[in-house]
Amino acid sequence: MESSTNTPATPTKGPLNGIKILDFTQFLAGPHGTQILGDMGAQIIKIETPAGDLSRTVPPHFIRDDSAYFHTINRNKKSVVINMKKPGGTELVRELIKTADVVVENFRPGVLSRLGIDREDEMENNPALIWASISGFGQSGPDRDLPAYDMIVQALSGTMSLTGERGGRPVRTGIPVGDIAAGLHAAIGILSALHNVKETGQGEYIDISMLDCLVAMLSYQGTYHLESGHVPGPQGSGHDAIPTYRQFTAGDGRDIVTTANTERMWQAMAQALGHPELLDDPRFTLNGDRLRNKEELWDILEPAFLERDAAEWVALFNEAGIPVGMVNTLDLALTSPQILHREMVVELDDGNGASVKTLGNPIKLSRNPRSRDSFPPALGEHTSDILRDVLGKSSSEIDQLLEAGAIQTPLAEELVN
Structure with missing residues (x-):
């Protein structure tokens, strides 16, 4: 079975249709979590600075003007560029928050308040609002203000100490498990909060720490240590408890x-x-x-x-x-008949000749599936549309915001000049 090709036509309604999510996140953890929710039908409005999500520029592979990295985790989203350092920018963000069901952000603690956005005030103004913060260490504790990336939390959580050949030095996992775990747990927390809003009308604040997520993923290894005091080392391709649960090399070297x-x-x-x-x-x-x-x-x-x-x-x-x-290499894994049958390789088409092959959604719904996915957005591609359709801004108001530098669209320079 060949990989599926999806066009940018209006996606079918998913189970989260009608849920509006403001996504202030960038790079990997947050965008992965919000993409899952977008795949399920939520409207994801990606709020970016004029510089854009930093993952747009990650080399070496690019589609249109954005990196393959960005395209991996930003389908089914709309991009709005707002400069909160310009007049009207912060007020515009507040207006959008008033319309939202969920806000997701991965700023370091305190950054948003310095930009004039106070979470507690926004949640008081909108009692049903769900607000999720994703950070390296969470919003409390002695390390809350320290910067963190995936490999940092892999190291600190003990994950790296378990990874690598037995007797060898610790290594990072080949995939960014800290970022992915944080995105997944954020999505789970948001879904539970959406259910609670439906039942009680009350919103929720969700505090996701990448370090917490990886500690939780230590699973039985963590419990074994807590019970025995034994400190395990790199696991190689075997299992601590089952000697016939491991890798072997065959006669052809595979x-x-x-x-x-x-x-x-x-x-x-x-x-x-x-x-x-x-x-x-x-x-x-x-x-x-x-x-x-x-x-x-x-x-x-x-x-x-x-x-x-x-x-x-x-x-x-x-x-x-x-x-x-x-033990497949990626070229073998991503051409596997089983993986292709499950539509875990998809091709997105922007309708103007650009396309990208990327990874599918593992959540398969029988009664309310999405049959089409939208191409990851260009920087500011939907700024005017969202301001008009969501906030009711007129063309003249949008032009004024463009001239003030508070917003940006792909045509901003033409409109200003």
Whole structure:
């Protein structure tokens, strides 16, 4: 199945249709979270400075004038440029906040208030307003004012200490898990608050810390340490508790992973590898035995995997009901028939000859799906439309704001000159 192509026609209504979200976020964590909500049908109004979201300029790949990085996390949004340092800019933001159901921002604590926007005042004026702040360390605590990016919180949370080859130095994960986790948790918090507004009419303040999110994602490793005091190191491609849950290299040099984590799977694995005698070896009878003797077990299993090519092992293990998978590079993963079938590679078209292939939405809805996605917006592309349609501004009022430098559109220079 080929990747789907979506046109910038009006998207079908999703379950969040009618929800208006002002998105002040940039780079990755916030935009990822708001894109999820936009994919679900919410109207996302992306408020940018004249310089734009900083991710628009991240090299090396560009579509139109914006980076592929930006296009990854900004579909289904409208861009409005407002300069809060110019006369009328802050007032314009306040007007938009009055119309919103949700505000999402990732300013460092205190920045918005210095620009003349007070969250508590805005929420008092609009009691049903949901306000979500995403930051590295949250709005409280001794580190609240420190800057943070994904790798910083990976380091501080302990995530990096668990990543890398066993016995090696810690490394960052290959994907920005801190940013993605914060975006996901922000979206979850917003959805829960929207339900509460529906029930009570009362808004909510949501405080999302990237560090908090990664600590929560330590999962059983965190609990193991809290209970035992043991400090684990890099996990490599194995598992602390299950020695047959790991990566092996096949005869053609390709890596595969298997997760034989039950006794039935272990028995099937020993048979498939041509070593049924292992089932009668008291060193390997139960998982606890195998864990105590894992080095001896690996000395037997690793040469066994070299006897066949990776594809042969995958077919054999699948037939035997043993979970298995190739370690794919991105070129293989993103052309996988399963991934393409699930529409996890999509192509967005701006209607003027520009297109971008990007990653799809993993949330599949049966009764209210979106069938089309809109191309990520150019900087200020929808400024005039939003001011006219949402705030009821006249053409002359928009022209005055342009002349004052409070707003910007793609045609701003022409309109001013």
